[in-house]
Amino acid sequence: MNTGFDVERIRKDFPVLSRELSGGRPLVYLDSGNSAQKPTQVIDVMREHLAMHYSNVGRAMHALGAESTEAYENARDKIAAFVGAPSRDEIVFTKNASEALNLVAYGFGNPTNDDPRFRLGPGDEIVISEMEHHSNIVPWQLLAQRTGATLKWFSVTDEGRLDLSNLEELVTERTKIVSIVHQSNVLGTVNPVAEVLARARQVGALMMLDASQSVPHQQVDVAALGVDFLAFTGHKVVGPSGIGVLWGRGELLEAMPPFMGGGEMIEAVWMDHSTYAPAPHKFEAGTPPIVEAIGLGAAVDYLSAIGMDAIVRHERELTGYALGALREVPGLRVIGPQSLDRRGGTVSFTLEGIHPHDVGQILDDNFGVAVRVGHHCARPLHLRFGIPATTRASFYLYNTPAEIDALVRGLHHVQKVFA
Structure with a gap:
């Protein structure tokens, strides 16, 4: 990842990102497309x-x-x-x-x-x-x-x-x-x-x-x-x-x-x-x-103060990393552009034979990974692709490659549960 963007320093500005969920699981928040977390400076x-x-x-x-x-x-x-x-x-x-x-x-x-x-x-x-x-x-x-x-x-x-x-x-x-x-x-x-x-x-x-x-x-x-x-x-x-x-x-x-x-x-x-x-x-x-x-x-x-150009670069690198990592998950289909050309840090996908609601529940219960599931208030788009729902991971300035790794580990576990 780029060295000019201090994501660990930024994460300290967001109190909720230090929270542990039940069982000592760290929170992995990949739902900023729904709503972003708030820094201390705003609070x-x-x-x-x-x-x-x-x-x-x-x-x-x-x-x-x-x-x-x-x-x-x-x-x-x-x-x-x-x-x-x-x-x-x-x-x-x-x-x-x-x-x-x-x-x-x-x-x-x-x-x-x-x-x-x-x-x-x-x-x-x-x-x-x-x-x-x-x-x-x-x-x-x-x-x-x-x-x-x-x-x-x-x-x-x-x-x-x-x-x-x-x-x-x-x-x-x-x-x-x-x-x-x-x-x-x-x-x-x-x-x-x-x-x-x-x-x-x-x-x-x-x-x-x-x-x-x-x-x-x-x-x-x-x-x-x-x-x-x-x-x-x-x-x-x-x-x-x-x-x-x-x-x-x-x-x-x-x-x-x-x-x-x-x-x-x-x-x-x-x-x-x-x-x-x-x-x-x-x-x-x-x-x-x-x-x-x-x-x-x-x-x-x-x-x-952080700089929107720096945020763009960070999210672009995260998205590229995520697209590459998700390709390694068998049966996973990304809905949307497969390249970084004219796309942002939102990745929606399906897992063959597994409903997104089950994916989201298992990710949360076992790995503390917060993603969005459903049609994301875009039902006509899902109808166009012939699917009822997707799982959506969305990235922001405070996310890290390690959190994407946690998502991928969780998706492999989901597949084992339904194997």
């Missing part, structure tokens, strides 16, 4: 704010209110810088990526929005892909049902890549928005955004990325990507749960109607109508996830 910032600075944000005219508001808005600045947003006002705090995706879907076909880019009805089209998380499928299904628009999707190749062979037939002059995952939560595939975006621009469609699996693991720059909207969630970025982010182009956010009504999102209210605050506050009704946003700011500080 301490959140505890300090709750203990010494907490108040609601926005209108309070006292010291605690000012401190809390400043910390909350400073977190917005940090996250804008982390993803290369041209303006802090393009960062909307949500409770998770699902809410961010739903927020954008709500903006289309809404009778209160007369911007032609958001008009949607019969004859118009929405394009997603077969590899999406349910969070990037169901909101668009609901939108199609609500408006009469047609939902279309990219298929997936046998290798686990986005099939672009019919790109021009799929994304047409009738397409209003294309929304795809940046990096698959099952396959690890990193999608060719530029190629899809070029076609979307050609036909005048908007484009959104679900970046929940990419923002934690690579340097994501929204300006360089060139898309219109991007969503991610805090708990996968070594931050807390209950906080997500929508980035959108400023002029598009201004054109969109509020997603929810309530306090703090208004400019003025009368009994028969209201006017709204500018973005991002227009989309942040009610008391926001204050401490969670501050924790997410601390999380991106932590990752930035």
